[in-house]
Amino acid sequence: MGDTDRKLFVLDTNILLHEPLAIYSFQEHDVVIPMTVLEELDRIKDSKRDVARDARVAIRALEALFKDATPDEISEGIPINRGKESSGHIAILADFELQETIKAFADKAGDNRILNATLYLQNKRAPREVILVTKDINMRLRAKGAGVRYVEDYRSDQLIDDVEYLTKGFQQIEGDFWASVEQVESKNLAGRTFHTLAKAPFEPTYLNQYVIDDSDFVGRVAEINEDSISLKDLSRERLMHRRAWDIAPKNIYQAMAMDALLDPDIDLVILTGAAGSGKTLLALATALEQSIEKNMFDKIIVTRNTPDIGESIGFLPGSEEEKMLPWLAAVTDTLEALHKNDHCTEGSLKYICDKANIQFKSINFMRGRSIQNAFVLLDECQNLTASQIKTIITRCGEGTKIVCSGNLAQIDSQYLTPVTSGLTYMVERFKNFEGSANIHLNGVVRSRLAEYAEENL
Numbered sequence: 510m511g512d513t514d515r516k517l518f519v520l521d522t523n524i525l526l527h528e529p530l531a532i533y534s535f536q537e538h539d540v541v542i543p544m545t546v547l548e549e550l551d552r553i554k555d556s557k558r559d560v561a562r563d564a565r566v567a568i569r570a571l572e573a574l575f576k577d578a579t580p581d582e583i584s585e586g587i588p589i590n591r592g593k594e595s596s597g598h599i600a601i602l603a604d605f606e607l608q609e610t611i612k613a614f615a616d617k618a619g620d621n622r623i624l625n626a627t628l629y630l631q632n633k634r635a636p637r638e639v640i641l642v643t644k645d646i647n648m649r650l651r652a653k654g655a656g657v658r659y660v661e662d663y664r665s666d667q668l669i670d671d672v673e674y675l676t677k678g679f680q681q682i683e684g685d686f687w688a689s690v691e692q693v694e695s696k697n698l699a700g701r702t703f704h705t706l707a708k709a710p711f712e713p714t715y716l717n718q719y720v721i722d723d724s725d726f727v728g729r730v731a732e733i734n735e736d737s738i739s740l741k742d743l744s745r746e747r748l749m750h751r752r753a754w755d756i757a758p759k760n761i762y763q764a765m766a767m768d769a770l771l772d773p774d775i776d777l778v779i780l781t782g783a784a785g786s787g788k789t790l791l792a793l794a795t796a797l798e799q800s801i802e803k804n805m806f807d808k809i810i811v812t813r814n815t816p817d818i819g820e821s822i823g824f825l826p827g828s829e830e831e832k833m834l835p836w837l838a839a840v841t842d843t844l845e846a847l848h849k850n851d852h853c854t855e856g857s858l859k860y861i862c863d864k865a866n867i868q869f870k871s872i873n874f875m876r877g878r879s880i881q882n883a884f885v886l887l888d889e890c891q892n893l894t895a896s897q898i899k900t901i902i903t904r905c906g907e908g909t910k911i912v913c914s915g916n917l918a919q920i921d922s923q924y925l926t927p928v929t930s931g932l933t934y935m936v937e938r939f940k941n942f943e944g945s946a947n948i949h950l951n952g953v954v955r956s957r958l959a960e961y962a963e964e965n966l
Contacts, residue, residue: 515539515597517634519627521643522549522619524663527894529566531663532574532589538597539586541630542571543604545622563896574599602626620648627657644929662926675917675933676940678779678947679719679765680711686722695742702742703731711738717775717946719765721745727761729768743768753798754847756790759954763787769946770795770912773805777902777945779890779936780914783963785955788914789843789888796884796912797847800865806884806910808866811840812875813888814897840869840888875901882908890915892922893931902935 516538524531525546532540547568554564578587586598604626623641631639640659641652652660682689694705708714711730720728720740727748728740748764750757753771758764762782769778770791780788799805844858851857861867872893887893887901890913898913905911913935917927927933939945953960 515637517541517630517637517639519543519602519623519630519639519641520546521623521641521645521648522546522553523644524642525550525567526553526560526563527644527663528896529563530570531567532570532599534663535597536590540589540597540599541602541626542599543602543623543626545604545619545626547571547601549619575601602630604629620645620651624652624655624657627652628655631656631658662929675781675936676713676715676718676947677949679721679762679949680714682720682722682726684722685724686720686726686728704728704740704742705737706740708733708736708738714738715940716943717769718940719948721761721765727765753791754794754802756794756847758791759787760952762948762950762952763791763954766791766948766950767795769948771799772946775944775946776905776910777939777942778910778912779932779939779945779947780912780950781932781936781947782916782950783953784916784919785953785959785963786950787954788916788950789840789886790846792886792912792914793840793843794847796886797861797865799910800884801861806908807882808868808884810868810870810880810883810885811888812870812872812885812901814872814890814892840886872897872901875904878904879906880904880909881906883910885909885911887911887913888915889919890932890935891917891920891927891930892925894925895931895934898931898935 517540518535518538519541520531522545528534532542550564550568554561554568574587574589575583583601584603586600588596589599590596604622607622607625607629627639627641638659639657640661641649641657642661642663643649643652644663649660649662689710690706692707696703696705711720714730714733716730716733718730720726720730725745727743727745729743730738731741732739745761745764748758748768749761751764751767751771753767758767763786766778766780766787769775778792780792782788796806796809800807800809841858844861845854848854848857848861883905885901885905887898890898892915902911913932915930915932917930917932920927920930925931936947940947953963
């Protein structure tokens with residue numbers, strides 16, 4: 510590991526919990542795993558936390574690399590990809606043998622040893638770049654304060670540089686849409702009107718992306734060819750007057766969301782937007798409409814991430830569904846709002862929950878299931894990693910529709926940012942999939958108080 514042109518990356522434990530196979534992302538550079546990281550992985554792999562599985566995957570990946578290596582080779586470094594000349598190397602550093610140079614917080618002994626190892630390598634390997642890679646923001650600050658020159662977040666799974674560039678699921682054309690169109694070919698198919706137009710003015714465009722203007726045009730991209738696109742003409746007036754479970758859209762963004770939620774040809778709907786923009790309300794209203802009125806689904810499954818569920822769900826009384834209720838209060842609140850005008854709201858809720866077969870499930874118990882003919886609502890997606898979202902979406906079988914909603918401004922996970930959130934990852938990965946639609950709900954419709962708070966706090 511002596512080539513000065515290659516960078517030297519020291520990985521923190523949270524990198525291997527976030528992406529267990531992260532070691533393979535540093536192909537042309539060298540990687541050092543401090544012994545403290547292995548100790549922390551060992552503690553986590555036997556815990557009840559939902560990251561225990563990721564810890565075991567990371568340990569197995571390291572064991573596969575080092576199984577035939579001698580102790581000297583492990584400390585000196587072995588090729589990450591055997592048989593490739595330009596491949597980087599990976600080594601394990603016995604950081605407990607190093608002389609202590611940092612006396613920081615006693616309760617963070619593991620972090621201090623990792624910082625100590627990074628400073629040791631920085632001095633020993635100079636002038637090589639030694640980079641500490643960690644997803645812990647506070648660890649990055651402490652590292653810089655302790656004298657580590659290069660500290661980075663793990664970004665190989667990051668698809669965009671700024672959440673501002675994330676596709677909103679619709680294009681807004683200024684003025685009148687038809688005034689800017691030079692050539693169009695329109696045709697009717699099964700009572701629907703489709704317009705074929707030049708592709709260039711709409712670039713970049715994606716399947717099922719909506720196109721709206723400032724007057725009354727609403728279209729949805731139905732087909733993309735080399736130099737043309739086909740737009741399905743949707744009447745704005747019809748969209749705005751559409752109802753699901755007696756709920757009508759309050760703005761054009763909610764109308765587009767409702768269109769996607771009620772479309773049987775769309776299997777995945779991603780709803781993003783501020784708190785109070787109507788994500789959960791629209792999803793539940795359309796779920797009840799399609800399950801009870803149209804008999805399209807056998808059940809409605811509501812699930813969300815519960816950060817400390819591994820430890821605390823066991824202490825709550827009742828069945829799995831009763832244990833989940835504190836975390837799913839947002840959903841039960843919405844159900845109450847949908848039936849607030851009924852003669853007996855409580856009786857209505859019990860009847861609806863039985864009739865629609867609404868099930869509240871923990872994300873931890875979704876792995877290994879196959880969900881058929883269900884409407885799945887995955888709430889608070891911004892706190893999930895890409896692998897957690899993949900776990901749930903790959904559960905969906907025939908006749909299942911999944912709605913993923915979240916607000917990137919309300920991330921609770923200490924390791925996720927808006928650009929590394931699984932919600933961002935999903936929006937980017939599915940934007941070209943014909944069976945998915947993504948709508949960013951602009952505007953807060955909860956109350957004028959909520960709208961003012963969203964804009965000014």
